[in-house]
Amino acid sequence: MKQYDIAIIGGGPAGIMAAIAASRTSDVILLEKNPSLGRKLLLTGGGRCNITNNKPIKQLLTFFNNKNFLKHSFYSFTNENLFSIFDFDFVEEDDNRIFPESGRSKDVLDGLTDKLDGVSISYNFEVKSISEDFVINDKLKADRIIIATGGVTYPQTGCSPDNYALTNQPITDIRYGLSPLVTRKDLSGIAGVGLNDVVISYKKSRVRGDILFSHVGLTGPAVINLSNEISEGITYNLLEGEPVIDLEIAIDLCPDHSREDLMDRFTRDFQDKGKTMLKNYLKQFLTNSFIEYFLSEINLDGDIQLSRINKKSKNRLIENLKRFTFEIVDFNSKLSKVTIGGIDLKYINPKTMESTLVPGLYFAGEVLDLHGPTGGYNLKIAFSTGYLAGLAAAEK
Structure with a gap:
């Protein structure tokens, strides 16, 4: 031997x-x-x-x-x-x-x-x-x-x-660690779209960075790093079986602006730029290719002029810019x-x-x-x- x-x-x-x-x-x-x-x-x-x-x-x-x-x-x-x-x-x-x-x-x-x-x-x-x-x-x-x-x-x-x-x-x-996340909702319509310098959070954990939408969910550096916090917060052991996941994460799409900042800015701009369509106005806050999806999810018409947006719709817009949520159902374990x-x-x-x-x-x-x-x-x-x-x- x-x-x-x-x-x-x-x-x-x-x-x-x-x-x-x-x-x-x-x-x-x-x-x-x-x-x-x-x-x-x-x-x-x-x-x-x-x-x-x-x-x-x-x-x-x-x-x-x-x-x-x-x-x-x-x-x-x-x-x-x-x-x-x-x-x-x-x-x-x-x-x-x-x-x-x-x-x-x-x-x-x-x-x-x-x-x-x-x-x-x-x-x-x-x-x-x-x-x-x-x-x-x-x-x-x-x-x-x-x-x-x-x-x-x-x-x-x-x-x-x-x-x-x-x-x-x-x-x-x-x-699982450093894993993309699988969402309940099909995101194939925005697969390949990225969001830069946003804050993604789960419970008390917050990660700032870039995210990317895939056909099955979310990936990108910020998502990958947050997945560690999610994984460690769930009771499971891969030596015994796969995890069961049903949770919600939130994305702050405008991390440099508070809700109050956005309210003040929108109140002013919606008057001064009243004829501007909402989908065009949001280009200063969101990636162009994400705007249509975002507005459809919060049930706002992108063609509406700013001056015609009521207070309730304005509040819904601000709330979702600061906390746009996704339901997570799994880790993309293969990646x-x-x-x-x-x-x-x-x-x-x-x-x-x-x-x-x-x-x-x-x-x-x-x-x-x-x-x-x-x-x-x-x-x-x-x-x-x-x-x-x-x-x-x-x-x-």
């Missing part, structure tokens, strides 16, 4: 980074169930790979609920450490998102795999069992094991709920980007990523109960925890 110092299960960004770190001093094998590495990495950032977020670490940590757990890994493997791996340049876009200058995820994957010299890689290797003495599938043995199998999203990339059963580590509830939940952090050493229950067993990346908003935050988790796990396992 072949024996290795370290076996790493999962060839995604966390697993690859763990292999890079560990292989400097140890005999490492990387086990990947697919015929190639990094399938999910190739999908990130719309195929452009939003590799990380370039905010200062102290500020970056504020975006995570488990910031104290992540602190050591983020400082141990910084963005500067990450960039030094590659022989090409990166560009910074809005909200400090970092992409390869080429705009190609494949360049990032190639840059990482180029650093795997000396690492044994076994493709099409699905791990089905790990014994107490770290024998894997009764075929090979390792002194230490790093599990970086990801979550449950994008099953075509190799992610599976079965991966959580490889060990007896405690697991928190598994949920969910990350997993919420995973290996319980209470039993993981944040300075090494080693299990406190099983010495020599490490975890990295999305398999852990760690997640962040869209914008490079989740790959930051994968690379930093992967590096720390690989380094700690090799030093041990």
Whole structure:
């Protein structure tokens, strides 16, 4: 039976980074169930790979609920450490998102795999069992094991709920994260229409940003980020079944104007610009392609002149500009980007990523109960925890 110092299960960004770190001093094998590495990495950032977020670490940590757990890994493997791996340049876009200058995820994957010299890689290797003495599938043995199998999203990339059963580590509830939302109402008539810089809210959660209408519901950065709050506010566990959803979200279409501001402005403009049709007047507040749908939903005639709009209609217009609602009935799970939940952090050493229950067993990346908003935050988790796990396992 072949024996290795370290076996790493999962060839995604966390697993690859763990292999890079560990292989400097140890005999490492990387086990990947697919015929190639990094399938999910190739999908990130719309195929452009939003590799990380370039905010200062102290500020970056504020975006995570488990910031104290992540602190050591983020400082141990910084963005500067990450960039030094590659022989090409990166560009910074809005909200400090970092992409390869080429705009190609494949360049990032190639840059990482180029650093795997000396690492044994076994493709099409699905791990089905790990014994107490770290024998894997009764075929090979390792002194230490790093599990970086990801979550449950994008099953075509190799992610599976079965991966959580490889060990007896405690697991928190598994949920969809960063997911588009499915609406009760058919939105195919406005599919492709976007709204910029609006505020979307659910209960006490508010997210400002852009949204996009799809054939089945809502997507876009603001919706994707709000979906985390929705998912965490619902009791369900994907290891036991799909969630049942019936809730309402609201969009503030004019977040820079209060209801009082709009009332004052409308009162003045409806007199001064009385012959202007409502659909034309609303162009200063709404995307042109959304106006017709908006007016039909609130039962107002777009061809009516401003001077002919009564007080009741004016109040309805203002109320819907500030709170335009949609009923949500599901997550668009096929497009969910990350997993919420995973290996319980209470039993993981944040300075090494080693299990406190099983010495020599490490975890990295999305398999852990760690997640962040869209914008490079989740790959930051994968690379930093992967590096720390690989380094700690090799030093041990």
